[in-house]
Amino acid sequence: MSTNIDHIKEEHHQPSGIMRWITTTNHKDIGSLYLWFSLLMFFIGGFMALIIRAELFQPGLQFVVPGFFNQMTTMHALIMIFGALMPAFVGLANWQLPMMIGAPDMALPRLNNWSFWILPFAFTMLISTLFFESGGPAAGWTLYPPLSLQGGNSMPFVIFSLHLLGASSILGAINVIATILNMRAPGMTLMKMPIFVWTWLITAFLLIAAMPVLAGAITMLLTDRFYGTSFFTAAGGGDPVLFQHIFWFFGHPEVYILILPAFGIVSTIIPAFSRKKLFGYDSMVYATASIALLSFIVWAHHMFTVGMPLAGEIFFMFTTMLIAVPTGVKVFNWIATMWRGSMTFETPMLFSLAFIVLFTIGGFSGLMLAITPADFQYHDTYFVVAHFHYVLVPGAIFAVIAAVYYWLPKWTGKMYNETLGKIHFWMTTIFVNITFFPMHFVGLAGMPRRIPDYAVQFTDFNMIASVGAFGFGLSQLLFVYILFLTLKQPVTAADKSWEGAEGLEWTLPSPAPYHSFDKPPKID
């Protein structure tokens, strides 16, 4: 592969300071904007989690009234999903996709800018509802009617904010697909693309198909509340369960949107640090596509207790169990990549290995949840909370953190402190398990979700979980410290910052030039 050295000078009228960031159409700038925004939202959502865990430290109510507690659980989820995780993955997509396919930028650079700047506006609006007299949304991030229709004045703002977030995601997804399908360097066939590009391509299709359905569902909520429709009230011939079907038709693909890019990251980092090619590249692509397709026919497993006909319960049980097959294939392929490799354990690798183990544990609890008659006992308890936090925190979030450590030298030209990185890893991993593992127990023992107070037999594990949560939160301050410390370093990173790293981005200098691959590279 030829190295492409960028000689293009900055144009004289390129703005600097704040205006640079507001008007930038550069995929690297926009990637950074998304990532910093995500980090901020991660701390805001995390702060809400700590309010929740502080209240749940002991039985009895010590800090907040139940109504505010419900606002915290609702907002914590909305912010983490739409403000922290999704923008993080979009940020990674922005930074990496053009470089990985040898393109100069995304297909629609100005749309890219808009897609980002919608987010701070939408989240300011969303978070501001917490300061309304009637408070913020408190019906859970799932917004089930009729409860969500009882909401105060926050409701139209929440819905508007969600529409904006959805629009941002949809526009971003269109941009990603247009870029990947049209701007690959000549010679890079689809089956030669880096696996991270594949997982983002498939994720983008999921976004296009699923987000508009959420838009429909929340619009129906809005008109039910303010315009006299009755989609979800029996009085008018509607059905609250209809909302659940529409919401989860979006909601299940959504959770795969949250994990597929993470799979791509892990599939990139494991080979790099095993010094061995990804095992079964073709299988990994097909498995990812199968997961995406299957994700459209499993939605009602979120609704097993709603009173579905037996045939429906059986159908969704089977399809949900089926998703374990391609997911298992991916886990086996990662391990086969490691097998007889030559591994080293720098921070990105540590987070990726922890991902494999802990995400798989989340997968096991997911398989248990798929079994409908057992789910009648698990549903709406902390067992579910444990499951999804395992797949999202030591799952998706670990992948994002791994990606940041992995590509930081490429983005900045500076190496992070490896010792501090390892400390961050061990603290995070230990505390994440202290926080979420006990939730399996209290859930099985009978503790429901979304309650601010609990019967005294649940005290001990809740105490442990709360201690873990604070430990986990503090550990992330170390991460921020590591980032800022890194930025203060001199530029020392090599073009190929990791011995086993493969891909077009590693043929560029570190830091990658502001404009890269203005001429497409040659692909063998």
Next chain:
Amino acid sequence: MNKLSLFIVTMFTSLSSMADWEVNMPRGVSPTANAAYDLHMLIFYITVVIGIIVFGVMFYSIFHHRKSKGAKPASFHESTTVEIIWTVIPFVILVGMAVPATKTLIMMEDTRDSEITLKVTGYQWMWKYDYVEDNVSFFSKLDNNSNEARQLGSKIDVNQVDNYLLNVDNEVVLPTDTKVRILLTASDVIHAWWVPEITGKKDAIPGYINELWVDIKKPGVYRGQCTELCGKDHGFMPIVVRAVPKQEYVKWVSLNQKNRVADKSE
């Protein structure tokens, strides 16, 4: 005694109460609860075995295939045979799980041949019980001691409250060894009725009627909670079922039937 010792003693005293460290689902006292538990344990054991094997291989690799031990990377990176094997074997395991799961589900959804019918209505934030054939009807809400103690800043030690948050003013009384059909609905928003030891939960949806069945084999008091977010006091509308032998149930019905007649004229 200084505060630290007091703290340690209190912690150990509460630690010694084994219920606090409960890690598993109760096996329960009815066929449906038993079936859910047995299925849960089966799937759990299968995932444990799979986990031991998969993580075992993984940790072996981490230990042995490392650069610091001098390992040189191999160059293999695909094998159709192996991909087929590790697609088919999990699929077969899943089929093995699906068979008992389907049988159990069919059993749970069969409400025929019930002897009595109990209609449960969820309200914000209490339950209403109507015994359809036996003409008994009453509301049931969180008991006063719990309600007082749970207020923010109440300064009441909740560990001293009897069955804190799991006690009600009016209990549901049901006969043992009787198939009871439970009809579920709600007045305002979606709730869910759940007493883990006697059966799995089902949603109570306004405007619609759901059903499940229980057959409690052992007399006793069984406690549960609302399990669908229904507003601010979702965590404060528990359920208490007292299962008694049939004769006791009949006596209880006759004592309480009068309430129903009085309600009718409202």
Next chain:
Amino acid sequence: MSGIKSTITKLSLVVVAMYAFSYALVPIYDTFCEITGLNGKTNDVAYTDNDINKEDRFVKVKFISNVANSAPLYFEPSVTEMTVQVGKPYNTHYVMKNNSSRQLHTTASPSVTPGKYAEYFKKIECFCFNQQTINSGEVKDLGVQFIVDNDLPDNIGDIVLSYTMFDITNNISESNKL
């Protein structure tokens, strides 16, 4: 460049189509419910098939009632259960009383359990097909004429017919709010 444009056009169409699909789910869900009896939906237009065919099969039907949102209504079935012959029409009624001091507009929503038998429970006449206006203190008899269809499978248990009565007075005069 035209490759990008074509991609964007197609994707935008998909976005619009999926948004429309979410609305299409509303009638799809309704049809699905009618076919499968999900959530116990029964016919909401009068059943007029004249092929009434009395069989030598009997089924117990239980009648229950609910009042939504604690509205000030008394609403109970006149009879809590009937043993009916399959294929023969029957009449029963519910009693409703307005316990408030003003005129109310009401509507009832039926639900049958087990859901899979809802499609065999046909209402020839039902107060749930229309809304009611009821004055303060007034008592109304609300009639139902129904027939259990011949296609009803064998060996089933009881059928429960439940009505939930809603006070929709506010919904008619103002914009919807709870």
